[in-house]
Amino acid sequence: MNERVAKLREQSVTAIPHISMERAQLVTEAYQRYAGKVSIPVLRALTFKHVMENKKICIHEGELIVGERGPGPQATPTYPELCCHTMEDLQIMNDREKISFKVKEEAKKIHKEKIIPFWKGKSMRDLIFEQMTAQWKDCYEAGIFTEFMEQRAPGHTVADDKIYKKGFLDFKRDIEKSLEAIDYANDREAYKKQEELKAMLICCDAIIRFAERHGEKALELAKEEKNPERKKELEEIAQICRYVPANPPRNFREALQMYWFVHLGVIIELNTWDSFCPGRLDQHLYPFYEKEMAEGTLNREKAKELLECFWIKFNNQPAPPKVGITLEESGTYTDFCNINIGGVKPDGSDGVNEVSYLLLEVIREMRILQPSTNIQVSKKNPDQFVIKAAEVIREGMGFPSVFNADAVIQELLRQGKSLVDARCGGTSGCVEVGAFGKEAYILTGYFNLVKILEITLHNGIDPRTGKKIGIETGEPTEFKSFDELMDAYRKQLHHFVEIKIKGNQMIESLYAEYMPAPFMSIVIDDCITHGKDYNAGGARYNSRYIQGVGIGSIADCLSSIRYHVFDKKNLTMEKLLKILKADFKGYEKERQLFLNKTPKYGNDDDYADEMMLQVFHAFHHAVDGKPSVTGGTYRIEMLPTTCHVYFGSVTGAMPDGRKAGAPLSEGISPVQGADRHGPTAVIKSASKMDHLRTGGTLLNQKFPPHVVDGEEGLAKMKDLIRAYFKLDGHHIQFNIIDGNTLRDAQKNPEKYKTLIVRVAGYSDYFNNLNKGLQDEIIARTEHKSF
Amino acid sequence: MIGRMVTAGEVMEEIEKDRVFYEESGGGVTFSGGEPLMQPGFLHALLSKCKERKIHTALDTSGYVSWETLSRISANVDLFLYDIKHTDDRRHMELTGVSNRQIFHNLKNLAGAGKKIWIRVPVMPGLNDDQENMLKIADLMHALNLKDIFLLPYHRIATDKYGRLGRVYLLSDLQTPSDEYMHGTVERLSAYGLNVKIGG
Numbered sequence: 001m002n003e004r005v006a007k008l009r010e011q012s013v014t015a016i017p018h019i020s021m022e023r024a025q026l027v028t029e030a031y032q033r034y035a036g037k038v039s040i041p042v043l044r045a046l047t048f049k050h051v052m053e054n055k056k057i058c059i060h061e062g063e064l065i066v067g068e069r070g071p072g073p074q075a076t077p078t079y080p081e082l083c084c085h086t087m088e089d090l091q092i093m094n095d096r097e098k099i100s101f102k103v104k105e106e107a108k109k110i111h112k113e114k115i116i117p118f119w120k121g122k123s124m125r126d127l128i129f130e131q132m133t134a135q136w137k138d139c140y141e142a143g144i145f146t147e148f149m150e151q152r153a154p155g156h157t158v159a160d161d162k163i164y165k166k167g168f169l170d171f172k173r174d175i176e177k178s179l180e181a182i183d184y185a186n187d188r189e190a191y192k193k194q195e196e197l198k199a200m201l202i203c204c205d206a207i208i209r210f211a212e213r214h215g216e217k218a219l220e221l222a223k224e225e226k227n228p229e230r231k232k233e234l235e236e237i238a239q240i241c242r243y244v245p246a247n248p249p250r251n252f253r254e255a256l257q258m259y260w261f262v263h264l265g266v267i268i269e270l271n272t273w274d275s276f277c278p279g280r281l282d283q284h285l286y287p288f289y290e291k292e293m294a295e296g297t298l299n300r301e302k303a304k305e306l307l308e309c310f311w312i313k314f315n316n317q318p319a320p321p322k323v324g325i326t327l328e329e330s331g332t333y334t335d336f337c338n339i340n341i342g343g344v345k346p347d348g349s350d351g352v353n354e355v356s357y358l359l360l361e362v363i364r365e366m367r368i369l370q371p372s373t374n375i376q377v378s379k380k381n382p383d384q385f386v387i388k389a390a391e392v393i394r395e396g397m398g399f400p401s402v403f404n405a406d407a408v409i410q411e412l413l414r415q416g417k418s419l420v421d422a423r424c425g426g427t428s429g430c431v432e433v434g435a436f437g438k439e440a441y442i443l444t445g446y447f448n449l450v451k452i453l454e455i456t457l458h459n460g461i462d463p464r465t466g467k468k469i470g471i472e473t474g475e476p477t478e479f480k481s482f483d484e485l486m487d488a489y490r491k492q493l494h495h496f497v498e499i500k501i502k503g504n505q506m507i508e509s510l511y512a513e514y515m516p517a518p519f520m521s522i523v524i525d526d527c528i529t530h531g532k533d534y535n536a537g538g539a540r541y542n543s544r545y546i547q548g549v550g551i552g553s554i555a556d557c558l559s560s561i562r563y564h565v566f567d568k569k570n571l572t573m574e575k576l577l578k579i580l581k582a583d584f585k586g587y588e589k590e591r592q593l594f595l596n597k598t599p600k601y602g603n604d605d606d607y608a609d610e611m612m613l614q615v616f617h618a619f620h621h622a623v624d625g626k627p628s629v630t631g632g633t634y635r636i637e638m639l640p641t642t643c644h645v646y647f648g649s650v651t652g653a654m655p656d657g658r659k660a661g662a663p664l665s666e667g668i669s670p671v672q673g674a675d676r677h678g679p680t681a682v683i684k685s686a687s688k689m690d691h692l693r694t695g696g697t698l699l700n701q702k703f704p705p706h707v708v709d710g711e712e713g714l715a716k717m718k719d720l721i722r723a724y725f726k727l728d729g730h731h732i733q734f735n736i737i738d739g740n741t742l743r744d745a746q747k748n749p750e751k752y753k754t755l756i757v758r759v760a761g762y763s764d765y766f767n768n769l770n771k772g773l774q775d776e777i778i779a780r781t782e783h784k785s786f
Numbered sequence: 787m788i789g790r791m792v793t794a795g796e797v798m799e800e801i802e803k804d805r806v807f808y809e810e811s812g813g814g815v816t817f818s819g820g821e822p823l824m825q826p827g828f829l830h831a832l833l834s835k836c837k838e839r840k841i842h843t844a845l846d847t848s849g850y851v852s853w854e855t856l857s858r859i860s861a862n863v864d865l866f867l868y869d870i871k872h873t874d875d876r877r878h879m880e881l882t883g884v885s886n887r888q889i890f891h892n893l894k895n896l897a898g899a900g901k902k903i904w905i906r907v908p909v910m911p912g913l914n915d916d917q918e919n920m921l922k923i924a925d926l927m928h929a930l931n932l933k934d935i936f937l938l939p940y941h942r943i944a945t946d947k948y949g950r951l952g953r954v955y956l957l958s959d960l961q962t963p964s965d966e967y968m969h970g971t972v973e974r975l976s977a978y979g980l981n982v983k984i985g986g
Contacts, residue, residue: 604803680804684803715811716811723807727806770949773943
């Protein structure tokens with residue numbers, strides 16, 4: 001990276017995440033002025049307009065792409081209309097060790113005196129909890145599921161290429177056409193459509209004005225600027241900001257600025273999950289790149305510099321602070337913008353191009369938290385692309401993650417997307433598939449697959465609270481076969497899924513009614529054509545997801561019960577329940593039996609993997625295909641973010657040997673320490689799941705640097721990926737362990753049971769080596785000697 | 787005894803589990819030990835079955851068996867990982883307790899039959915790492931038209947296992963070869979036109 005980028009990067013990574021009350025104040029002002037006087041979509045649009053016309057405009061020293069969500073880098077706004085924090089929340093945010101946000105005295109004052117008085121009791125969070133039944137609340141508090149919309153807006157979508165072909169003046173024309181087409185005589189929805197479309201028009205003007213203000217600021221700065229080069233840059237910025245987003249971008253640089261303004265629009269309008277995302281960025285940028293390289297108006301270095309400036313913009317926007325359970329299920333600063341590289345073109349051919357490789361270089365150089373990145377690997381993409389990505393992955397940041405583009409397309413097709421829409425889609429957030437630019441694929445919350453078993457084993461009661469939150473499915477001591485237990489589990493699972501979906505339907509209705517997103521709706525088809533908001537089912541495709549957590553753990557738990565209680569009859573159900581109730585105290589022998597002499601998922605052992613499949617099918621059957629109130633369809637995903645830790649904390653001791661409160665397995669990975677036959681066995685087990693019936697699965701693999709060293713190491717990674725994807729695996733990501741991790745493993749071996757290191761011509765579990773040898777390997781890892 | 791009795795069929799079932807990975811990577815099964823040729827019948831059964839199923843086979847061996855035994859299975863071995871410890875017969879006797887004549891006789895026959903062979907040399911400081919030995923190995927490889935050599939530097943990892951087994955480690959004074967020495971040897975052998983790798 002060059003000096004300019006280095007400086008901007010430094011500014012980004014050293015800025016301290018803090019709260020800005022600017023947005024909250026402006027939103028409150030707008031509501032005070034307009035609420036009750038105009039329709040809700042227009043209210044939201046006028047609110048958006050008010051913010052865009054009045055928020056502080058930021059142009060930092062040396063920047064080429066401009067615009068911040070808040071008044072500066074890492075300045076994070078609040079969204080009181082979604083979730084009005086208490087003063088206590090603010091204090092916690094400020095003081096907490098992890099994922100803190102500093103709250104200055106001035107901000108606290110504003111919040112206390114202006115924000116809380118207006119929003120207390122009025123936020124979406126308040127509305128939601130008011131509508132949730134006591135039954136739902138019991139489940140929520142018990143940790144059966146989480147609720148995504150209790151602090152943040154639905155969102156969770158990605159841009160397609162329309163903003164590179166059309167500007168907001170063009171969108172205005174489309175909106176006006178839709179307005180003209182309203183059949184006031186016969187359409188029952190005429191009024192709603194009219195208001196939504198009016199709101200969209202207001203938003204178009206607002207974003208254009210927002211950009212113009214940047215142009216004005218740039219000119220102001222240019223006047224003062226002594227350095228002639230910078231003066232010229234500022235004048236260029238001014239020109240660009242007065243051209244996009246009103247008009248479609250004409251070149252590479254304008255394309256990036258166009259996207260960035262839209263991104264800011266989406267995340268300023270609402271606090272959407274997974275912010276927003278440019279999607280298939282290499283596909284969108286390539287036409288510009290190709291043209292300008294041929295014309296000589298762009299060179300590779302300049303393109304890279306612009307991309308790196310673009311990159312930093314994402315890193316300046318931490319995910320707005322979460323509190324409570326939402327913090328626990330997603331305890332991170334990253335806002336999950338996940339840029340896709342590679343994949344196939346709309347015609348199905350190999351989409352890898354020069355910009356794809358350029359992006360990989362940018363990732364490698366930048367080494368910052370945001371944006372996330374992934375590669376979409378199709379059978380049509382060359383091995384060289386996978387290997388180049390492997391080089392970056394090997395550096396240890398965990399990006400890019402790797403997706404099976406062909407599986408993604410099949411998943412989308414199964415859900416009913418057209419072939420072209422499927423090919424133009426990809427994955428976002430962690431691992432979720434979507435038809436970019438055309439789909440509302442909203443996540444509704446995580447689901448604790450393991451706690452369901454706990455409830456089953458207590459005939460509907462949550463032993464943690466003594467409350468009966470499940471149904472009566474029979475006393476487990478009376479089950480005569482494993483199948484009876486499994487039946488009971490399925491019944492409990494259905495019971496809880498139903499409660500979750502009922503709650504979801506209500507929340508979906510509330511959002512459709514009270515919190516539309518007219519700005520975002522402009523750029524997602526077919527909201528304009530339908531005159532319907534993204535949050536009300538206006539998109540071409542509408543999906544709702546429930547994310548299953550802990551499938552590795554539950555597979556092992558069921559395997560243990562089947563094996564020890566029903567097959568080998570090593571202990572009775574009664575004894576098992578006693579052991580679990582005691583949290584294994586006084587029963588270490590039995591715990592070791594469960595841990596070490598039981599078939600476990602992740603070892604390509606059909607006995608345990610069959611258990612995984614039974615749970616998977618039960619979950620799938622309970623969720624997949626159910627309709628949502630605004631016309632969407634329910635699907636499942638298998639990812640945890642950080643929720644496996646939270647869910648573990650509310651779940652008691654389990655038959656797989658896990659102690660009460662310990663984390664569950666993450667993603668679709670085996671339980672930590674359960675996989676004893678290497679990565680090929682893990683992949684074989686994971687492949688038995690029918691990925692194509694999900695909207696995404698998450699698999700983590702850890703390797704020490706030596707295993708992936710040299711040309712052979714890269715080839716091995718590539719082969720592993722291709723093999724997994726041949727088996728229709730959806731996603732894999734690699735964590736390459738460094739010396740610090742090994743040192744930690746020395747001090748805390750129980751945390752690293754499956755850490756395998758290359759010793760000499762073989763590999764071994766790090767825990768099995770004596771300290772001298774561990775030291776030697778640590779030294780070797782640091783110095784990269786043989 | 788640590789380990790268990792298995793049939794060739796059981797082993798093949800285990801091998802088949804990773805087929806998708808062999809197919810993607812061009813990899814396969816490596817038979818190692820101990821000395822796999824100490825179980826020639828079993829090895830022969832496994833190698834034949836692998837070849838029947840088009841799975842690539844590699845054999846990691848010291849070569850210290852009769853030619854009859856070796857030749858019986860060699861047709862089903864795609865790649866030999868063949869150890870050479872010392873080219874001087876007397877020194878070989880001192881270090882290992884056996885002569886190297888049969889080992890080299892077998893090697894010459896395998897090379898003559900056009901088999902793919904990677905030579906592996908454990909590098910033991912002061913014992914077999916003298917330049918003369920190294921050059922003789924290079925000469926031999928030249929004569930047999932072999933190109934690939936892996937130098938395995940002595941390591942003290944076994945001290946850990948000996949400790950755990952409650953046995954005395956007799957080479958407690960032997961140190962690992964220096965980086966300098968290893969790289970020097972690599973250079974010298976490369977100058978001979980060989981593909982030299984450290985480790986593996």
